[in-house]
Amino acid sequence: MYPLRRNRRLRTSEAMRSLVRETTITPNDFIAPLFVVEGKNKKEEIVSMPNYFRFSLDLLEKEVKELWSLGIKSVLLFVKVPDNLKDNAGTEALNNNGLMQRAVRTVKNSVPEMLVMTDVALDPYSAYGHDGIVSEGKIINDDTAAILAEMGLSHAKAGADILAPSDMMDGRIFEMRSLLEDEGFHETGIMSYSAKYASAFYGPFRDALDSAPVDAENIPKDKRTYQMDPANREEALKETLMDIEEGADIVMVKPGLCYLDIVRDLKNKINIPIAVYQVSGEYAMIKAAAEKGWLDHDAVVLEQLTAIKRAGASMIASYFVKDAVKLIS
Ligand code: PBG
Secondary structure (H helix, E strand, O other), X not given: OOOOOOHHHHHOOHHHHHHHOOOXXXXXXXXXXXXXXXXXXXXXXXXXXXXXXXXXXXXXHHHHHHXXXXXXXXXXXXXXXXXXXXXXXXXXXXXXXXXXXXXXXXXXXXXXXXXXXXXXXXXXXXXXXXXXEEEOOEEEHHHHXXXXXXXXXXXXXXXXXXXXXXOOOOOHHHHHHHHHXXXXXXXXXXXXXXXXXXXHHHHHHHHHHOOOOOOOOOOOOOOOOOOEOOOOOHHHHHHHHHHHHHOOOEEEEEOOHHHHHHHHHHHHHOOOOEEEEEOHHHHHHHHHHHHOOOOOHHHHHHHHHHHHHHHOOOEEEEOOHHHHHHHHO
């Protein structure tokens, strides 16, 4: 009872505050997403993601060395696929010498200890900008899941440590895990985007990879038949428990800030690591406000990352990881 208890006693100095701090972010928590393009000596800034770039393989090599030197030990690879290689069958996704497969080998050659995670989804390879095969206005689930499993296997063969399916087809974790086991890839991890919402915050990412759903007749304009409804909370637990049963090692909630209630729900109920993806639109919002001088960029970045971890994330994929580790070191 006041004045026997004065809560402000524990806030009197930075030394005191740091002594009682419940959550700290460290470089160990972070996954750096990386966008890869064909070509040489390319470092292209993404218009809607200021100070974030697509790298050609030669510069990717340098970038991962820099990340490693900063203490960042995992990367999540995405590729921008040339238009002429896109189709409605994921053909190029299965090319053992495709850009993703070469990118995995490049990272492993450059920094062998770096943990390499790969995006497994068809949208960068899809002529229609969807995460699966499109037929008669629908995204075909089971055929897509089978291709995703093959795609994952091809990444594993290239040296990927963790496959990260971001597509939200039903049963794809089971398909992928079964194929990996059959083929002897017992140690390849799966980080499932298990509670991935149909969010408007993915816009800048689709600019980065030129992967937005195309506007054409009989092609769904959005991803609402496979990604989750932002209004749903209970469903996130159902999705996540199923992915764990099917063999996921790590599960993910995406986007970040708007979905921290989901992160905490899961944290209270499951016992495997939870990843959170702070997505491109979240990055763009902070950059835009900071450019106008309306927010303190660095402070907001650290506050958001801390909040994500406090909610229950074991790890965070974020376009701010380089900024963050420089700020906390
Ligand atoms: C697609 C994919 C998306 C992101 C990661 N993988 C976009 C989408 O679902 O349309 C978004 C990441 C971001 O916005 O940063 N498989």
